[in-house]
Each structure stands twice: as C-alpha cells, then as structure tokens.
Amino acid sequence: MIKKEFFLILFTLIFLISCSQKNNIIDFDISDLPKPKKIKSSEEGNKELLKQENKEFIKDLDIFQSKEKLLTKFIIGKKDPFSKVETQVNEFSTDFELTGFLNTKIEKYVFVTYLGNEGAISENSVGGLNTNLLPKGAKVTKIDSKKRKLKINFDNEDFIFEF
Numbered sequence: 001m002i003k004k005e006f007f008l009i010l011f012t013l014i015f016l017i018s019c020s021q022k023n024n025i026i027d028f029d030i031s032d033l034p035k036p037k038k039i040k041s042s043e044e045g046n047k048e049l050l051k052q053e054n055k056e057f058i059k060d061l062d063i064f065q066s067k068e069k070l071l072t073k074f075i076i077g078k079k080d081p082f083s084k085v086e087t088q089v090n091e092f093s094t095d096f097e098l099t100g101f102l103n104t105k106i107e108k109y110v111f112v113t114y115l116g117n118e119g120a121i122s123e124n125s126v127g128g129l130n131t132n133l134l135p136k137g138a139k140v141t142k143i144d145s146k147k148r149k150l151k152i153n154f155d156n157e158d159f160i161f162e163f
Contacts, residue, residue, distance in 0.1 A: 096134075096152075098161040101145040108143040110150050127154075 100111040102120065109120040114133045123143055127134030134140070138154035148163040 096161070098150055098163050101143070101148060101163065103145050108145055110140075110143055
C-alpha cells in the first residue's frame with residue numbers, strides 16, 4: 001500500500017512540474033551600469049618613481065655596517081646606562097649554573113656547575129680557598145632550599161641564583 005501511494009505522489013509531482021510554464025528568461029539592461037575605469041598597474045607607478053632623480057639624497061646615505069663592527073662601538077654590560085664610569089662585564093653569572101639542592105641533618109648543599117666543573121658547595125665554601133666551583137674570593141652567604149635560592153657574595157656584590 002505504501003508503495004502505491006509513493007508512486008502516485010511521485011507521478012503527480014512529475015506531471016505538475018512538466019505542465020508548468022517555463023518563464024525562466026531573465027532580461028537585464030546593462031546599458032545603465034557604469035563602465036569600469038582603467039587603473040594604472042603598480043609596475044607603471046613604480047617606473048614613475050624610479051624615473052625621479054634623488055641623487056642628492058642618495059649620496060648622503062651611509063652604507064650598512066656589519067653587526068660585529070657596529071657592536072664594537074658600544075660597551076655592553078653596564079648596570080646604569082647613564083653612568084660615566086666604564087665597567088667590565090662580569091663573567092661569573094654567565095659561567096655559573098645552579099643544578100640542585102641537597103639537605104642533610106648536618107649541612108645544606110647546592111649542586112653547581114662552574115667553568116666545566118661540577119660538584120657541591122655549602123655555606124662554608126669560599127672560591128679559591130676550599131673549592132674550585134666558585135671564582136676566587138666568592139663566598140656562599142645563604143642557601144635557602146625552601147625558596148630554592150642561593151646567595152653568593154663576589155666583589156662586594158650579592159648574586160642571587162634561583163633554581
């Protein structure tokens with residue numbers, strides 16, 4: 001029964017569609033539309049710019065310098081850029097690396113790397129005196145394993161390293 005109803009509906013739809021009028025012709029009048037304007041290409045604009053002679057300005061320009069040559073003119077590593085005193089870059093903070101902490105019942109230790117040497121230092125460590133893991137004269141002032149910080153005094157300046 002369902003098949004008969006389906007075929008009946010399908011046949012009716014086809015019949016109605018085939019009998020309908022075909023007025024699908026669309027008539028546009030394009031004479032009222034504005035005509036497109038010719039736009040100059042970017043190449044033509046560039047040629048016009050190149051034709052202008054700016055030789056007066058070109059002779060005043062500087063030639064690019066290499067990065068190394070440019071950096072030799074500037075002093076790098078000053079703490080106060082407005083100070084007149086020239087200071088040397090401190091290599092200690094770049095060569096020193098904090099790698100870990102160890103707490104024992106007796107003492108606190110910090111694992112460090114300095115100039116290719118690896119080992120542990122404690123609060124009693126002094127560079128050049130009892131360890132080669134610090135520069136000469138550097139002294140460990142505080143080890144805070146809870147905050148993971150190490151404080152070292154070197155050249156009357158405190159350096160704080162965080163893990």
